[in-house]
Amino acid sequence: MDVSDLIDGLNDKQREAVAAPLQNMLVLAGAGSGKTRVLVHRIAWLMQVEHASPYSIFAVTFTNKAAKEMRTRVEETLKSPVGGMWIGTFHGLSHRILRAHHREANLPEAFQILDTDDQVRMIRRLLKAMNIDEKKWPPKQIAWYISARKDEGQRPKDIQAYDVNEQLMLRVYTAYQEACDRAGLVDFAEILLRCFELLQQQPTLLRHYQQRFRHMLVDEFQDTNNIQYRWLKLLAGGGSNIMIVGDDDQSIYGWRGAKIENIKRFLDDFDAETIRLEQNYRSTATILKASNALIENNAERMGKSLWTDGNQGEPISIYAAFNELDEARFVVGKIKTWLNGGNALQDCAILYRNNAQSRILEEAMLQEGLKYRIYGGMRFFERQEIKDALCYLRLICNRQDDAAFERVINTPARGIGDKTLSHIRDCARNESMPLWYAAKAILEQKHLAGRASTAVTKFVELIEHLSDKIDELELSEQAKQTIEVSGLMAMYQAEKGEKGRARVENLEELISACGQYEPPIDEDFSSPLQGFLAYTSLEAGEGQADEHEDAVQMMTLHSAKGLEFPLVFMVGVEEGMFPSQQSHEESGRLEEERRLCYVGMTRAMDKLYISHAESRRLYGQEKHHSPSRFLREIPEDCVEEIRIKTQVSRPTSTGRFSNTITLATFEESGYNLGQRVLHAKFGAGTVLNYEGNGAQSRIQVNFDDVGTKWLVTAYARLESI
């Protein structure tokens, strides 16, 4: 293969980065300037020109999906497989190191990953045992505290807690850590920290990896947190070359501990060369101009300029919806037009600030029969029935897994009540042993009453029987047997209605997922089941149900990072939603929200729609918002405003979450949506909504001075103005 193939199709600056001598480098550039492309070409260049073995390359991406794509792109460029190369997320790669050296890391061979749900459950249990009121100390908040400390590399012993609040959280952190260690469980933050400590404490191991990974590359560097940075520094400390690419304007995980300052820290620590890319290849000139203008409102920037020689393109359309249903209908209408124009659904993305916003859009999409895929939302492996089944498998693999034990001991119900459970928990705590062994000990000591004792014996026998029986079977057969023999399948089959049916289908889907699973050849798992369980924890978010179907891509703004789509909708761009309410309260947060807006806008290649709603019902509350300040920061000549005054759709009060959206009979009211009216007491306002018939009917008006009110139409005596 010709070397020119590696740099053809790159601009001068990009070439400079790809073909640079072996050195530390920072590629700092705005969105869509080809940073990721440079990274891929650099890997190919290292192998082709510098004769680097794939084995010596270590690349970090932001998601597993991005890692897969990157591997494919390198293979396409080089026209040969690159099996031994390590590409993955920080978590995935650390996890891999921990697996290979679990003993040195003080972990059982079958250690399991504790997801956020399990983590909260475990903390709740600890709070109870410690007599701490969970209303005052929400487990979620404590989980957050623990992860944040771990992201900073802090163990309980490293923390000086001065006030009582923190002292309490610290006590829980300590107890939590002990419980995790006892059970061989690691949470997400622990994966990174444990791996960092492993490398730090085992010089021989560290040297091994330092000598192996001569070439390190990191995409989306602006979102690394403290422990990730220190981890990289440690690993690169043996004289490896490290190339990081990033954009300070796209740093959007500050709230989770990411530090933009790591970019400057890198320049100091690594004596790196900076290369800036300035040409944008992704978006139309209009989209680029608008996003550049927006981000200029941030004070703290490293400063960049971006230009494009692409065409002007269409203006950005801003739609002022009456409410969230109107907004959803608008978006779906535009998508249908797009589809009818011969375009693919997958080229279109809907981006929102919070996951909860997806519901209403999903409904509208379902109603129109449009396929969609939620990227990183409620995922298959997180569904209740799937987690039940996985917990059985986890317990079969590792009896020390307390979280799994807790979840399945009485699912399906087998007569093991709270009292028996507390008994087991007490024993586990007193004897410092996992719940499983505590249960067995209690049985041996005959401490349980007859019925409870029989029930627990049956459970213990079930797990032991399954574990013996399935050992020799194929993975999918293992799953099948477990789901059936445990009684899960029968339990969900007995559940009536659509939901039960869906759960059974999901369990079946899990069996087929096991059948399709291929353990990675180059990773150290003691069994295919082990490998599968790790896969479900790490990749859950990205393994979409039907990957090959053409579908609209729906995701939060955060998970859109690094991606691009010809057609993009950004919805809910309102004050209080985006920027979020909390961002007003903490310093620096508003700038982070603006960066998030910049990330969203720069995902669009050809056409961008932005919408906001005057009234929105979310989390069960009706709220009124003005358009986001970010909209005012977009130059007028980049924008076209759309406002259609038609009837609004609003589901009946009982049918809110059904698939039928009924049309309110506005015509009957004698008023129009959006019409300006005057009320004798409340003054002037705008008509927003209408429901009911005749004498029962009510009208909703947003009054300029007193806010929104529902009035009985017959008595409101509204005058139109």
Ligand SMILES: Nc1ncnc2c1ncn2[C@@H]1O[C@H](COP(=O)(O)OP(=O)(O)OP(=O)(O)O)[C@@H](O)[C@H]1O
């Ligand atoms: N020299 C080039 N010629 C033509 N197209 C290019 C060139 N460089 C990059 N592109 C294209 O521009 C688009 C954006 O590139 P890429 O995704 O690498 O940008 P990025 O800087 O990583 O963006 P982000 O900051 O959003 O991650 C891609 O479609 C890519 O293929």
Ligand SMILES: [Mg+2]
């Ligand atoms: Mg990128």
